[in-house]
Amino acid sequence: MKFLSHGIARVRDHHHGVLSLYSPLISHGLALFPPPSPHQSRRPIHSFVSVRKQRQTHRPFRHQKILQAQSALQQSLFTTLSSSSTNSSSFSFSSLGGVFGGLRDMSTTTSQPQLSPAEQRDVSSILDFWFSQPPLNWFAHPDPGAFDATITERFGHLCERARSNDLGDGWSETPRGALASIILLDQFPRNVYRGTPDAHSSDPLALDLATRSVAREFDRQVDPLQAIFFYLPLEHDETLVSQIASVACYEALKSRCAETHPDHPVDFLDRSIAFAKSHRDVIARFGRFPSRNKVLGRQSTDEEIRFLEENPSGFY
Secondary structure, eight states, X not given: OXXXXXXXXXXXXXXXXTHHHHHHXXXXXXXXXXXXXXXSOOOOSXXXXXXXXXXXXXXXXXHHHHHHHHHHHHHHHXXXXXXXGGSTTTOOGGGGTSXXXXXXOOTTOSOOOOOOHHHHHHHHHHHHHHXXXXXXXXXXXXXXXXXXXXXHHHHHHHHHHHHTTOSOGGGGGSHHHXXXXXXXXXXXXXXXXXXXXXXXXXXXXXXXXXXXXXXXXXXXXXXXXXXXXXXXXXXXXXXXXXXXXXHHHHHHHHHHHHHHOTTSOOXXXXXXXXHHHHHHHHHHHHSSOGGGHXXXXXXXXXXXXXXXXXXXXXXX
């Protein structure tokens, strides 16, 4: 009950916080899809074109308009995020007007919980293990069964503690601690609980922590390949706002790398951006990831079934 009530509260707080992020999208949406005039006559019940055919006719148009709204908001986010790289010393996330939960800049907090020596060892163990892997192994390990077993044996108990909100408060107060926590909440469950609903059960907690971490600019205080794990909870979320923010974060990261890490390989970031856009487009089309339907006990629509037949790997 403690975990459930805390999780509900954190999700509620997150959605209250990001409400301001909807404003630009809603504004674009009203411009693109104006409500009918009160004087506009209703369509006759008996129409020469069936409702189903009308929906099919207008679906490409509506999808195109949704993508236009996405692009406008995403460009606004990207411009603000990337421009901060040239003046990072004075930049505050408050300049985004509420993006990422409208959270205040908490980097000046003076009283912060500290990690114990044992917790510091746990954080180092998680990060050393994860980032010693070739990047492609994170998402497509050649021996997933053995990889899952290793993670379960070494970190399964920490996953359970993270999912139960039983980690110390100090974990979320430093970039390294927050990064390790997000890996415990967002990455390791997909290995430890693969093929079960528990693989996604801690996603809301990961999303909340990632949002607060980005608001505190923790993603700017780690290596670029580590920073992407602050954005993956956004990419894994089944809401369009999170997906738009995810793409904007990846593109801003690439822009910063061009200035601060000119020798850093960008091919992995390019692939990350491409995957993020693919995730965004799936959510724009379906409002959820069809590949999760079976595991989560959700009924797939005919369109989702066709999508899964054409894209067997889906997005998980």
